Amino acid sequence: MPETAEIAGTAEIPGRVVLKDRVLVKVAQHAAAEASQAGVRRGARRLPDVDVEVAGQRARVRTRVAATWPEPAADVAARVRDAVRGELQRLVGVSVDDLVVTVAAVAPGAGREAERRVR
Numbered sequence: 001m002p003e004t005a006e007i008a009g010t011a012e013i014p015g016r017v018v019l020k021d022r023v024l025v026k027v028a029q030h031a032a033a034e035a036s037q038a039g040v041r042r043g044a045r046r047l048p049d050v051d052v053e054v055a056g057q058r059a060r061v062r063t064r065v066a067a068t069w070p071e072p073a074a075d076v077a078a079r080v081r082d083a084v085r086g087e088l089q090r091l092v093g094v095s096v097d098d099l100v101v102t103v104a105a106v107a108p109g110a111g112r113e114a115e116r117r118v119r
Contacts, residue, residue: 019092024052027091028061028084035083036065036076038107047105048080059088060098066105073103 032048033039040047048065061084067076085096 021052021054024054024059024088024092024094025050027087028052028063031083031087032063032065032080032101035080036067038066038068038076038105040066040105040107049104050084054094057094058097059094061088061096062100062102064102064104066107067103068109069106070109073106076103077101 028050029048032050036048038047045064048063050064051062053060063080063084065076065080067073080101081099084101085099088094088096
């Protein structure tokens, strides 16, 4: 797996910027966390968990996120997919060819916590 992504310079500013894969992972992780609105610990890993494979200016992304009960997992996955794809394109200029979002955990929503305490 390549460890860098190259971004071509513009006509006004010649040259290129080289980014390590971990930068793309951090961008995707942040976008997934913001979109899923639920972070949890699952075993030794914290969700959202992101893997990125880069080839030039194209990427394949796998992310595992948590959803908040009672929001439908499909809605969370769609929001995360759109956010990750959009942020990688907007911030780093990398096109995402393949993006898989797995909802790996469900965290109780604020309403469920309050309901549990009242009883």
